[in-house]
Amino acid sequence: MSLDDFRDHIIKDKKNYLFHSTLVNTNMQLVRKIHELSIVKRINDSLKFVPDLKKVCCSIIDTIKDEINVKFCSLMVIDNEKHCLTLKAYWSQSESKAIFYEGNSPHYEFKLDEGVAGKVAKEGKPILINDTSSDERFVCIPNNNQHIKSLLCMPLQAGEETVGVLNLSHENPNAFGKDEKHLLDMITNQIAIALKNVFLFQEMQAINRTLENRVQERTQKLEDMNNTLIQTRDQLIHSEKMAAIGTLAGGVAHEFNNLLCMIQGYAELALQKNDPQMSQKALNVVLSASERAKTIAKNLLSFSKRTESKRVAANICEAMEETLTLIERDIEKDNIVIVRKYEEMPEVIFDVSLIQQVFLNIIINARHAMNNSKGGTLSVNIYKTDADAVVEISDTGPGIKKELLQKIFEPFFTTKGVWGDDDVPGTGLGLSVSVGVVESHNGKLEVESVEGQGATFRIRLPLNVPADAEIACKPGVSDNKFLNTATRKANVLVVDDEDGIRELLSEMLKISGHVVTTAMSGQEAVSACKSNEFDIIFMDIMMPGMSGVESFKEMKLQNGKPKVVFITGLNFDDQNRLMDLEGAECIKKPFKLSEISNIMKRLLKA
Ligand SMILES: Nc1ncnc2c1ncn2[C@@H]1O[C@H](COP(=O)(O)OP(=O)(O)OP(=O)(O)O)[C@@H](O)[C@H]1O
Numbered sequence: 001m002s003l004d005d006f007r008d009h010i011i012k013d014k015k016n017y018l019f020h021s022t023l024v025n026t027n028m029q030l031v032r033k034i035h036e037l038s039i040v041k042r043i044n045d046s047l048k049f050v051p052d053l054k055k056v057c058c059s060i061i062d063t064i065k066d067e068i069n070v071k072f073c074s075l076m077v078i079d080n081e082k083h084c085l086t087l088k089a090y091w092s093q094s095e096s097k098a099i100f101y102e103g104n105s106p107h108y109e110f111k112l113d114e115g116v117a118g119k120v121a122k123e124g125k126p127i128l129i130n131d132t133s134s135d136e137r138f139v140c141i142p143n144n145n146q147h148i149k150s151l152l153c154m155p156l157q158a159g160e161e162t163v164g165v166l167n168l169s170h171e172n173p174n175a176f177g178k179d180e181k182h183l184l185d186m187i188t189n190q191i192a193i194a195l196k197n198v199f200l201f202q203e204m205q206a207i208n209r210t211l212e213n214r215v216q217e218r219t220q221k222l223e224d225m226n227n228t229l230i231q232t233r234d235q236l237i238h239s240e241k242m243a244a245i246g247t248l249a250g251g252v253a254h255e256f257n258n259l260l261c262m263i264q265g266y267a268e269l270a271l272q273k274n275d276p277q278m279s280q281k282a283l284n285v286v287l288s289a290s291e292r293a294k295t296i297a298k299n300l301l302s303f304s305k306r307t308e309s310k311r312v313a314a315n316i317c318e319a320m321e322e323t324l325t326l327i328e329r330d331i332e333k334d335n336i337v338i339v340r341k342y343e344e345m346p347e348v349i350f351d352v353s354l355i356q357q358v359f360l361n362i363i364i365n366a367r368h369a370m371n372n373s374k375g376g377t378l379s380v381n382i383y384k385t386d387a388d389a390v391v392e393i394s395d396t397g398p399g400i401k402k403e404l405l406q407k408i409f410e411p412f413f414t415t416k417g418v419w420g421d422d423d424v425p426g427t428g429l430g431l432s433v434s435v436g437v438v439e440s441h442n443g444k445l446e447v448e449s450v451e452g453q454g455a456t457f458r459i460r461l462p463l464n465v466p467a468d469a470e471i472a473c474k475p476g477v478s479d480n481k482f483l484n485t486a487t488r489k490a491n492v493l494v495v496d497d498e499d500g501i502r503e504l505l506s507e508m509l510k511i512s513g514h515v516v517t518t519a520m521s522g523q524e525a526v527s528a529c530k531s532n533e534f535d536i537i538f539m540d541i542m543m544p545g546m547s548g549v550e551s552f553k554e555m556k557l558q559n560g561k562p563k564v565v566f567i568t569g570l571n572f573d574d575q576n577r578l579m580d581l582e583g584a585e586c587i588k589k590p591f592k593l594s595e596i597s598n599i600m601k602r603l604l605k606a
């Protein structure tokens, strides 16, 4: 081989060697990269265990112990409430796989800034200790970590926040180098994000639980409030009922007084006269008066009873009639004429007592409205449409201003009593309670009114009973008409709008031989006085149109003649009216035959 050939051979060999060693290096780097990537993949896989903290932590620790040469590794998380690091998972040579620590013992809690892990957690920077025996940052705990010689502690950072630390240790010094640190730099971010996701999920669950608890608490509170509301509404309905009964009481007492007066008077007449015809008539009067008293008492009782809501199939016309019996005399006294127009109605399902209360509230309002205009007409119209039974109650009062039309249904809205500018007391609850009652029957309460032209209230109740269940309406209340027989002694005028009382008094006077003329109203009495000379006038105080007192003043009596005897239920109003009427006498209902003859004797002597 020539020298040139030898030189060429050497050069070629060197090139081969360089090429080989580059190849070996590249290959080693590739193996390391593949290793790194497989670790990254395993750590990434642990993300799929979110939200299970145990699985996430154990998967991380198992990856580290499998892929990095360590003798012990642990994962600690920061507890922001307690301001400490808590051990969550670890592995040591004596274990086959990672152990999760579920407890809450202070033994596994470390203060931030205490020991190597505490410092890393606080400052967010890694610490590598190559030989613990010559590094004062390492605190040796007897029977625990004295075998550790190398320590690598990495912060786990999700963004700016440190969520925990990862500790790797070995019993040999200088066990961890650049490679391990580089590898851990790559994976700690992912670990931190996995942990952060778990914590966020746990927070969300806690918020959800709190929300669920709150919703449950709120629902319970709402239920309690609803129950209280139902109780209050029932109490309100009952007290409204009681208030309505208060309003009725005067009228009912007056009605009873009249009935008692007739019963007592005719019974006495029958005893006195010993006339079979008179006895027969007296018994008839007593019977029909007792019948009416019975109906009124029954209606009043059923109305005042606090009943559980009881819906039955009933006739709405009858319900209205029962309500009207309680109040019609009272209404008529206020110069209000009741006009009824009832269609034949099928039965409707409703709570009779509650719906009667609604009728009464509306009728009492109409009466108040018309009382201010000194009388009018109350029209009660009952009819059906395809879907509803309709009760229409109209008055000819002053009506309701347009801007108040919806307000009147609000609780406590009133134009009466201390709240309004009216003398009539009012709480402003009648209509709001009525709306509640009608709506609880799936019905509607409507109002129509033009100021100055009265008001119409319409109650609609759904018809839900077959049309063939029709029931005839109750006929109106019949009047009693009695006959007179006469013998003469004094010339007496009897004035009363109640047929029964007028007739009774006439009979009582006629029994003693007096000549009796009757008048049904104050006006009639005034004109009777113009064409007749009466010795004595018996006159009711409360009469529609001209009252007894007004008619007394109108008669312009000369020298106290004729004598006037007022017939009264003697309530507070009557007493006031009689206070300054000179020379007037007074008898109280119910009166007895003896009282009438005594007063006649006295007045005729004077
Ligand atoms: N028929 C009517 N005509 C004119 N105004 C009426 C009529 N009915 C009701 N109102 C008005 O509606 C208001 C509210 O009536 P609501 O029955 O609720 O209470 P109230 O009658 O004032 O008091 P209460 O609680 O004693 O019934 C009345 O104050 C009155 O101004």
Ligand SMILES: [Mg+2]
Pocket: 361, 364, 365, 426, 429, 430, 431
């Ligand atoms: Mg009212």
